[in-house]
Amino acid sequence: MIVAIVETCSASAPAKVIITGEHWVVHGSAALAAAVGLRSRVKCMEARGPGITIKSLRLGSFTFTLGQDSCRGPHCGFYYAASRIVEVCGEAKPATCIVDSDIPIGAGLGSSASVAVSFSAAYLALCRGGKDLSLSDVSNAASGFEKFVHGNPSGIDTAVVLHGGFIVYRRGEGIIMRINESLADTDAVVLIVDTGIARSTKEAVAAFTQNLSRLGSFSKILVNLAEQITWEVVGSLKARDTKRLGSLLYLSHGLLSALGVSHEKLEEIVQAARAEGALGAKLTGAGMGGTALVLAAREHSHRLEKIYESKGFKVYKATLGVPGLQINCDVSGRAAMVEGT
Incomplete structure (x- = not known):
């Protein structure tokens, strides 16, 4: 058969x-x-x-x-x-x-x-x-x-x-x-900027946890703040409020950096984003290298992309969702x- x-x-x-x-x-x-x-x-x-x-x-x-x-x-x-x-x-x-x-x-x-x-x-x-x-x-x-x-x-x-x-x-x-939303029809472009620095997720998670635990009971306040930031980002995404979304990305990065999981290359990417007037930027993933997420106004994104490439970073225009x-x-x-x- x-x-x-x-x-x-x-x-x-x-x-x-x-x-x-x-x-x-x-x-x-x-x-x-x-x-x-x-x-x-x-x-x-x-x-x-x-x-x-x-x-x-x-x-x-x-x-x-x-x-x-x-x-x-x-x-x-x-x-x-x-x-x-x-x-x-x-x-x-x-x-x-x-x-x-x-x-x-x-x-x-x-x-x-x-x-x-x-x-x-x-x-x-x-x-x-x-x-x-x-x-x-x-x-x-x-x-x-x-x-x-x-x-x-x-x-x-x-x-x-x-x-x-x-x-x-x-x-x-x-x-x-x-969430069935998209930034495709907004005035913003998402760039993923690769530092080229490989890192271990295990090491980054361990470092973050250790640094957070040193703060004792205050750590719970920060965890709750991170929760609030996530829901504020969700609200901004649904409302297509790219300016507010960008500000929240900068805030999120600041907290992660303060807890020891950033890297000098990531800081360079975020600082360049601020200097060029990008809407927002932050490390994404484990940190200590890896990539950053940059939210830029559409009319400025090409210039920002060229700046990052001139600094030796690899840049991806990201389609999200x-x-x-x-x-x-x-x-x-x-x-x-x-x-x-």
Whole structure:
């Protein structure tokens, strides 16, 4: 009998920026994040086995077999994600997965979360034959990947790259609001400015937490203030009030900088934004390097972009609120023995 056999499944997921609430979200505050129009892509194909082979220009090529008690090496994020998928599917299907990404690593744009979601979705779809896919299963597998990479992630990166758009997120509750807004028809342009300084999210989270804990009971006041800032930003976004939004971005950056997660290059970016009259600017993501988010008036954005490039920074014009996870499986007709035929 000729039956449809799924031989290849592909998935892609966007990058993300945290507009406000990074670091604070680990301590209970709400955070606002948006999916950005840079993407990772993973294509998983049936293999004769054994094991799962990952091929990546950034990470190289490696093969692993599931069932070990522990894992060591750069591939372990894939290992832990695949292990969770096998718990759902019931079998470890041999596969070759090709990984590609436009997203800079260590820049605060959720590169690992994007790859985690793309890989988890592509391999899960392959194991499930392209059927009965659950976003919660993809999220669970991707969180295994992210825990290996970051240690104690808030979960916001995985949530926004999975669902896309704008989301308000709280740790322990997940997505508490989706926002269907855009800055495309306003007088503002969003620039993502990359310092080129790679940093460790684990180290940044640890430094922020340590600095916050030194403030004792006052830390609760700051966490509450960060919460208020997030909701003020949401209100400004809905009202398309770009001037107020920009002022809140500067305020958010000031708090993060005071708690030790900025960097001299990030400060240079923010200071240049102020000097050129940009509406707002702040670090985005873990800080200590990575990227900054700059909100500029449309008529001034080109000049600001050239200034940053002259200083050696890489600049991306950002489209915020793009779609999240996308999956496609190729089906071919192939001779197969089917029980009962």
